Amino acid sequence: MTVLSLIACVSLLAWLWLTFCQGDFWRTDLRLPPRGADEGTPRPSVAIVVPARDEAEVLPESLPSLLAQRYAGDARVILVDDGSTDGTGDLARELGGRPDALLPLTVTSPGEPPAGWTGKLWALRHGVEIAGDVEYLLLTDADIAHTPDSLDALVASAEGGSDGGYDLVSQMARLSVRTRWEQLIVPAFVYFFAQLYPFRWSNKPGSRTAAAAGGCTLVRREALARVGGVAAIRGAVIDDVNLARLVKRGGGRTWLGLADRVDSVRPYPELAQLWRMVSRSAYAQLRHNVLLLIGTVLGLTLVYLVPPVLLLTGLVLATPGVAAPAFAAWLLMAATFRPMLAYYGRPAWEALLLPFTAALYLLMTVDSAVQHWRGRGAAWKGRTYPAPDRQQSRNGRRPDLSRNP
Template identity: 80%
Template structure:
């Protein structure tokens, strides 16, 4: 009974005291009437992305932007012809100017993606904004204009960093089970409303789509300030906020990931490769996370069943109330992903999978295979790097 009460209290706090993390209404404001916009360079780091590039790069090259814009694709040591394919795609009539370049292998202390971003930012020249977007992200024609309008101050905005959580694919059974929970857990960890509040210690961004003022990036120390960060998007937002900048993060309506995850193992690796890094490679945080996930997500359904089986109506009622609160807060995210609300009852099972992924992430790190991505493995950054 005491465990079920603790779980219910945890859910009452999460529902009413955790920044309204479960609301999905944090979106970009409507764009004002079209006006001349400042110059933007779109920087796309790409490593072995030939499979998805035909679905994503043309959307960037076709942006309807009332200002100067160019695309810089940084080929990060690809072996599948990513660079050559990008050049061919850039020949389409009416495309924005495209530069395809390669920085070579990253030096020690740098992740490949951030080394590529640094190279692209240096080539961007004297532009006011940089759109940092992943190679698997497709943008609607007005996406860039909406981002810059928000950064410029539309509807009371005015930000140094504007980021959108791209809508991930949910076509396969495993994607539908894992993906909405991925965004839900991220928002629970970094409530968007808290992150968007000036002066708040919470800061986050979504690496797939982040527009940043060049001046704010330089004030934060440039890409070099986060050079070894595996979770680069959150660390970038923290660096910009530490430098006095205003940041904004919300869900996307015009930005979609086209990367497929048809197999469960691919989704497992997507989560586990960075989960232990999220915990700062701390054993104590790992233990606390496992216990916390168990108390918050596993206790309610287990004790509901136990209470019903034992004829203990009080236990079943308290645990069941926690389970219902859990499901209630998950429904908005399911609706955002166009999934049936009844799937919210499966969240405890999905949370169990995430718990196992987090433990596996720690195990892989201790075996020297942590934070692995496309042939590269990154060690934990030293304390002197400040991540």
């Protein structure tokens, strides 16, 4: 067996493992769990907390969808203006005063975050404090639009039925795929996330895997308080995964799936915007560890880039021992990506482009590390967050919030 055929076979074995032993990560049929009560049954109290920083562009489409929720219980919306300079707060107040708003709106501002806090989490903490003694908190981003029954469906699913319900229910919002770059990058973004955090493993009690989607997360206030509140993840760049992990470690049940009622209205028309979205947190996902970065680069190369390259090589050199396993690996790759493309309404043939997209993600990950090494950290909307070790040296010892399952 030549070196090239050995590499091709290893890549195929990796895809066989991912396809059949990685929690069915490629399946897209996980939707909200069964409701615990019939529609119209009185629901527990809920506060919807929306952190917003310079969101005037998307707020007219997202905030009215929250204010128009048809909910059979006490609910209110709290928008936390996180130091916006584009009139986000004033626009929110205007939208809240419209006659079609069904839920009351509070607009508030916490001021600049103290050292050791990310801006979003400082805003969430402020909103949670204002929410008072409610049973549930819906933490949702300012670019997320909900159908009118979204809140009711989330709470009903969290209440559960015979299975006892959940302490955290999260939906991965359907992202925009209007432009060509979005169509290329976005489905793969969700696919890679599910591969890293298989939803079925995350939803299984006792499993070490735990994940959530920060754009739409409903959490019991009691469960959040039990694990130390928002302060327990105050410096986490990947706050959604860390929150789910804490709730699960604290004995709570969590659930994560794809959304039918929740959509992101934020456009990413250019590659540069998508690049920043991924690169700002990619190195944090690797715990700012150089060895994990090297392993990730090698892994992405072996799993995603080797199959098409060695297939072409095997065809040119007329070596079936190289071409055949490389072709089989590429077929498995495309087959597992196809359900996600269907979820986003994309044609099946685009699955063949996944190696190219994976190469872009590899470069984004390396760029994320380079930005951290340059001291720019996770830059987002005018703020930069250093790696945890740098924050620790500034603020004293604090828990590691970026460990993978």
